[in-house]
Amino acid sequence: GSKVRDHHDAYxxxxxxxxxxxxxxxxxxxxxxxxxxxxxxxxxxxxxxxARRLIETGVRFVEVTLRGWDTHQDNFTRTTALxxxxxPAFATLVKELLERDLWDSTLVVWMGEFGRKPRIDAQxxxxxxxxxxxVVMGGGGLEEGRVIGAxxxxxxxxxxxxxxxxxxxxxxxxxLGIDPFTEYLTPLRRPITFVNDKAQGIPExxxxx
Numbered sequence: 533g534s535k536v537r538d539h540h541d542a543y544x545x546x547x548x549x550x551x552x553x554x555x556x557x558x559x560x561x562x563x564x565x566x567x568x569x570x571x572x573x574x575x576x577x578x579x580x581x582x583a584r585r586l587i588e589t590g591v592r593f594v595e596v597t598l599r600g601w602d603t604h605q606d607n608f609t610r611t612t613a614l615x616x617x618x619x620p621a622f623a624t625l626v627k628e629l630l631e632r633d634l635w636d637s638t639l640v641v642w643m644g645e646f647g648r649k650p651r652i653d654a655q656x657x658x659x660x661x662x663x664x665x666x667v668v669m670g671g672g673g674l675e676e677g678r679v680i681g682a683x684x685x686x687x688x689x690x691x692x693x694x695x696x697x698x699x700x701x702x703x704x705x706x707x708l709g710i711d712p713f714t715e716y717l718t719p720l721r722r723p724i725t726f727v728n729d730k731a732q733g734i735p736e737x738x739x740x741x
Contacts, residue, residue, distance in 0.1 A: 554589055557582075557585045557586060557588075557589045558582070558585075560578060560581060560582065560585075563581065563585075567581070567624075567628075568581060570620065570624045571620065571621045571624045571625070572616075572617055572620045572621050572624075574617045574621070576596065576597075576598040576617050576618065576621055577617060577620065577621040577624075579596040579597075579621075580596055580621040580622065580624065580625040581621075581624075581625075582596075583596050583625065584625055584628050584629065584632075584634075587629070587634055587638055588632065588634070598614065598617060598618055600614055601614060601644055601648070603648065603657050603658050604653065604655065604657040604658070604659060605655040605656065605657040606655070606656055606657065607648070607652065607656055607657045607658045608656065622642065625640075626640065626670065629671065635670075635671045636671060636672070636673050637671075637672075638671045638672065639669070639670075639671050639672030639674070639704065639707040639708055640668075640669065640670045640671045640672070641667065641668070641669050641704060642667070642668040642669075643667040643668070644665070646660055646661065646662045646665055647660075647661040647662065647663075647664060647665025647666070648660070648661050648665075649661040650686055650687035650688050651686075651688075663688060663689060663690070664683045664687060664688065664689060664690045667700060669703070669704075669707070669737065671707075672707035672708070673707065673739055674707055674737045674738075674739060675736065675737050675738060675739045678736050678737065680693050680695065680734060680736050680737070681693040681694060681695055693736075695734055696731075698727040698728055698730065698731035699731050699732055699733055699734055700734070701726055701727045701731065702727050702731040702732065702733035702734075703733045703734040703737055705726055705727070706733055706738075707737075710726075712725070712726050712727045712731060712733075713725050713726075713727070713729065714726070
């Protein structure tokens, strides 16, 4: 019956996937030990190396996560340890994208879901902070070397060039070559767009011709 045919089709598709030559992309042992070491011997570091290999293969979207930034306690010790993972991996990824002529065709976005409270709490931690936080973007044909916006000296308020979430999404989509105002229909035929019509993007990131 149809259920048996569907099962066979799914099985054959899985076998084709497992035997595809692209599966070699996941074998990090193919990389020189010096390259693997440069990324760092951590899950995040090797994930960034995997991201580079996937991009070279033609994968369009890749996400690498580094958990542990919810530092409500012992912020300084935990942040130091996290940066020891983050810094070499992120720097090596950028370096290799540049060396392999992938930088301008790859949009790199480094961000979290919100910032951390500027003031230290009782347990040497930082709470959630949505009033002002930072995002790093590069590649994708964007203007480089720009610092956009500023906070007050205590880091609690944005005092210059505030960028809203719709503007950030607008900039990301534009960097990917996607019209942020394209209208899509949900299964219930409800029209939606990625951003609202007030989003202006981040003009400072648009590279001059």
